[in-house]
Amino acid sequence: MIETHAHIYDQQFENDRQSMLEKAWKSGIQQIWMPNCDQYTIPGMMQLAKDFPGKCLPMIGLHPCYIKEDFETELQIVEQWLARYPFLAIGEIGMDLFWDTTFRAQQEEAFLTQCQWAIQYDLWIDIHSRNAFWETVSLLEKIANPALTGVFHCFTGTLNEARRAVDLGFMLGIGGVVTFKNGGLDQVLPHIALEHLLLETDSPYLAPVPYRGKRNEPGYLLLIAQRIADIKQISVEEVLTITTQNALKLSQKTLKI
Structure with missing residues (x-):
């Protein structure tokens, strides 16, 4: 398994990070991909990349929920890091109009x-889109560059939205919401080929059932894979094989595996 989106540098893992990671490796996870949030999450993320080379792989980017008046300074820091480290991707980036629309223009x-940096450095992008799917798509259409690809992380949208993301050349990151009784993905995933899906937990957020409401962690990834298998009426082994191949294919853009 490849865990394609987990904030394992988060303070919620401060007291048991080592044991949490050991459980993840024992569960069959080969790699954990780490999205960045802002300048303050970079040190912890980069330390994990140093401590677990080839296993904890960092992205770099400015999360939309962290965009304020000083966003240009934050972007300068991202740009400086991009120039000196071979990151896996640019992320997580995107649009979030759920909590606050004050800084929508920013x-x-x-x-x-x-996105332009992703094109320049030949990287894929990890998209955060909450209450802003079509606004994000509109921006991608504005760029209109077929080289720009990546994943809509924590996808919880409609079938129409899923098909549009796939048509744009993007993967769908499926996390703990797929296990929720009213999550809605049971109506979407039967119609989307497994070749378009990635597994993620978004740890420490959105833990799958039966851990819903508690801290999430990468070791729960198999629960997500099993639920996808149940929805699509296939074996969990097939889900693991194909989604791992999907992740490796995406990472080839960066790692040249």
């Missing part, structure tokens, strides 16, 4: 800027 500008 979110759009930051997203467009970081």
